[in-house]
Amino acid sequence: MACAVIESLLPVPGRRSGRWRDHRQVINGILWKLRTGAPWRDLPERYGPWKTCHERLRRWTDDGTWDAILARAQVYDDGQPVEWIISVDSSVVRAHQHAAGARQKGDSRAGSRAATDGEALGRSRGGLSTKIHLAVDGRGRPLAVVLTAGQAGDNPQLFALLDAIRVHDGRPGRPRKKPDMLVADKAYAHDLTRTGLRRRGIAHAIPERADQVARRAAKGSHGGRPPVFDRQVYRQRNVVERCFNRLKQWRALATRYAKRAALYRSSLLLIAALIWLK
Template identity: 50%
Template sequence: MIIDLVAGRGELTEAAWERIEPLLPRADGRGRPWRDHRQVVNGVLWRLRTGAPWRDLPERYGPWQTVYERFACWEADGTWAKLLEHVQVHDDAVGRVEWTVAVDSTVNRAHQHVTGARKKGPQTGTNWKIRAARRRAKPPAGPRRVHLAVDGRGLPLSIVLTPGNVDDATAFGQVLDGIRIPRAGTGRPRRTPTRVPGHKAYSSRAIRHLLRRRGIAVTIPERRDQAANRRRRGRLGGRPPAFDEEVYRERNVVERCFARLKQFRAIATRFDKLADRYRAGVDLASLIFWLREPSS
């Protein structure tokens, strides 16, 4: 059967493929030859975009078992995360990453079929990487909240998944710590934004102190109850925190990023039983955003 690899809707373009192809794992020469990586990645993207069951994968992408197993193996060995890190490193090296970093979160509900994932006990399957991933994977906990930190262009720098009942302020430190872009040459990874705009949910003394201690400018509006309490205390309440409305408008890049992510139906609704599989899908969608960004 002749496979047509001309990029279809939502598939890898020639330019995107040229960037990631050298970074993909190579066959070790043992066993059966691997099915073409580009065909398989396009199959994963089709499923991510449509949210369809793996078994409904079109024949042009090859056997669904092959596509799923490679998706699972590359989640287990960190390939998807490494690809995302690679494009981030490249853009930072040429000065394209904008370090005004906006933060926010969204809740994506889980489909009823995600219940029933194993926590412990014997696992079935022939691939040791998939079995190992299942042993360490987190079980589903109802809705999943996705926390993002995005650069000034709206491209994800940090991705954190929590249960739906974890609020923004609680996860903020973890999201901030997740920003880590290694240097293309020598030196420590880049971890510190120049400024962080966030909405009122992040207005807390602990968060403001954390950002000031790291030398990061803060653009977070004060909540009404905090402002009223400060005024009630008079001089002891101190001055209101500095706030720049023009800079705050730049926060909408993170909301636009969530809107783009939810165009992938397997992200807008969680169909994966294992949280690590769902996280791999978010990583892959984020990688596509970085690859689509114009080079100039």
């Protein structure tokens, strides 16, 4: 059933192209690699040449095929449409030493700091890391993914994450982006964030930090009222944690081996689409 949903989105070889290896075989090879975390060269022969699988992953990353597959999966009619109580959070994944060394155009120094920062890799005492910023619907299904270096903060990526949500419901018009409710933890409890959400007309359930409560109390009557906080809605935030758990069942996602951030993101999109289609 999943293959039937995405089959129309897969490229068709042109007239001048040679014989293409079956899409199902190639995608299964990519999934084997993501599940095991093994090097590409260790891909079993039943999936065909490893270079074919890697090249197909890279090519479909460049032309946006993986984004289109996730967009189609999000509106797949399985009787459970998108639930617009959106939960957001982030998770840091350790990057293997093989993930470093990608060159940028015009930069001949493999592994330079510029190349590392440009590929969503951060350096710290613990080594290289990447942070996954994730938005899920009320049933814990992925809606959007943004990658940053591991030391990046959560709050600065919130609006970029919300802007990345585009759900086409099959009807004419623009895709839907605005949730009915946003649920997030204290990492997003900033005054400017609340102001920005208010301007967008997005209700939210974000608890206050202890220092914010103390600062308002110190001002007395001039401190204003506390922001509205629905504790019952906030209890639903665990769906995003459960989604991270599902993604990290795939070893190549729990540890980043890909040098290019775009290829690692495409791997996340592929597994996200499978979550929707199951």
